[in-house]
Amino acid sequence: MRGSINLGKIFGIPLRLHYTWFIIFTLVTISLVLYFPGDYPIVERIAFGILASILFFACIIIHELAHSVLAIRNNIPVKEITLFVFGGVSHITKEATRPNTELLIAVVGPLVSLAMGGIFYGLSILLAQAQQTLIASLMQWLAIINVVLALFNLIPGFPLDGGRVFRAIVWRKTGNYFRATYIATNVGQGIAYAFMVGGLAIILVTHLWFNGLWLIFIGWFLHNAARASYQQVLLRDSLSGLTVRHVTDYGCPLAPPELSLRELAQSYILPxxxxxxxxxxxxxxxxxxxxxDIKKIPQNRWDTTTVRDIMTPANKLKIAYPNQDILSLLQQMEGTDHIPVVEEGKFIGIVDREDLNRFLRIRIALGTKLRF
Ligand SMILES: [Zn+2]
Structure with a gap:
């Protein structure tokens, strides 16, 4: 996620803090200071508010770690875990290949949150018996919030955990990943609308502006996330079976290394x-x-400078291979406009980003429909 701070690694997974997290951290801390019993001094309540807030986000990290560790165990790499304004998210780089794996990865997060809720509840009872009322009320709050977190995530609106569980079940029933995603993302968008309508109703009926707006924001976020997931799957579906070979431009002329820049401009670029x-x-x-590269060299040096002098050498280039699938090519092309294609050590062509984008647009526009 852009605009985030690196916090180091846990279990080899990079942990990042998005700048929007500071908003939620402040809000949670303030609401906690108000939650604690008023007969304690304010300094103590603020200190406990900050402590509780940190513990709360630690619980969210543990929830995300549960997803991530299980993903890694199933050979699905995890890029990073990010904390942001709506909580935490694990950037799992690819989807599970079997419904049972997906179900397991999705359900483990809420289960871990429920378990933490139980542990904090037990601690709160023990501490209350020991007359530690402030710490007991902190533990009680953590118990409640973890259970709320688990229940919220179990709402079957994709891409929430519950929505992923729902997709995995439909996937297992139909045996069709694309159809399952289509259904789950539609249900997810429906639930997102329900959040937004609910938020609006709260504002109109109870005038609790903050709670209502928050719900609307969550709905809006979920709606976008569901739509993006659907488009991702649509793209993947329309690209399945395609390889780099299909989008390679084989007609690109080769420039000899000793060619001067003037010749390059006159005989290659201009025509x-x-x-x-x-x-x-x-x-x-x-x-x-x-x-x-050429524009960096003044024109009066174009006759004496060769292509070899200014080129990016092959060992510093990203290289594509003809049998590589298009999705991995798309990832590889991030930040590059051209990528050479090499087969058995020989250059065979080039992939141009604009050509590739046009190719994808046409393919999607032609309506390579979901297979069901
Ligand atoms: Zn989760």
Whole structure:
């Protein structure tokens, strides 16, 4: 997630704090200070509010860790865990390949939250018996909030945990991942609308502006997340079976390494309108040269400077392979406009980002329908 602070790693998983987290941290802390019994000095209540808030977010991290650790155990890499304004999120890099795996990864988070709720409840009773009322009320709050967290996440609105459980069940019943996602994301959007309508009703009926707006925000966030998940699946579906070979431009001319920049401009760039050229001799890729590289060199040096002098050498380039699937190519192309395609050590063509985008747009526009 952009705009986030690195907090280090737990179990090898990077933990990050998005700047919007500070909003929720402040709100939770304030509500906690008000929650604690008023007969304690304010300084003590503030200190306990901050402590409780930190413990609350530690519980959210444990909830996310439960998802992440189970994902990793099932060979699904986890990029990072991020805390943000709506809680925590595990960035799991790919979807499970079997419904049972998905169900397990989804359900373990709420189960861990429920278990923590039970532990904190037990502690609160013990501490109350020992006359530690302030710590007891802190533990009681943590017990309640963990149970609320578990129940909220079990709402079957995709992409909440409950929605993932729901998708896994439909997936197992129908044997069709795409159909299951279609149904789950539709239900998820319905639930998101219900949140927004509920929030509006709260504002109109009870005038609790803050609670109502919060619910509307959650609904809006869930709606966007459900729609994005659906589009992701649509894209994946329309791309299944496609490889780099299908989007490679085989007609890209090769620039010899000793070519001068003037010749490159006059005989390659101007006649073709292309802005980047593989530098190669007899199909052995030596590097890539782009319009941007050339523009850095003053024109009076174009006759004496060769392509080799300014190219990005092959060992610093990202390389695609013909049998690679398109989804991994899309990830690889983040931040690059062109990527050379190499087969058995030989350069065979180039993938251009604009060509690729056009190809994807057409394919989606043609309506490669979901298979059901
Ligand atoms: Zn969860």
């Amino acid at each position: 073709t309108g292309r802005t980047s050229f593989p530098v190669a001799r007899e199909a052995t890729l030596e590097g890539m040269v782009t319009l941007r």
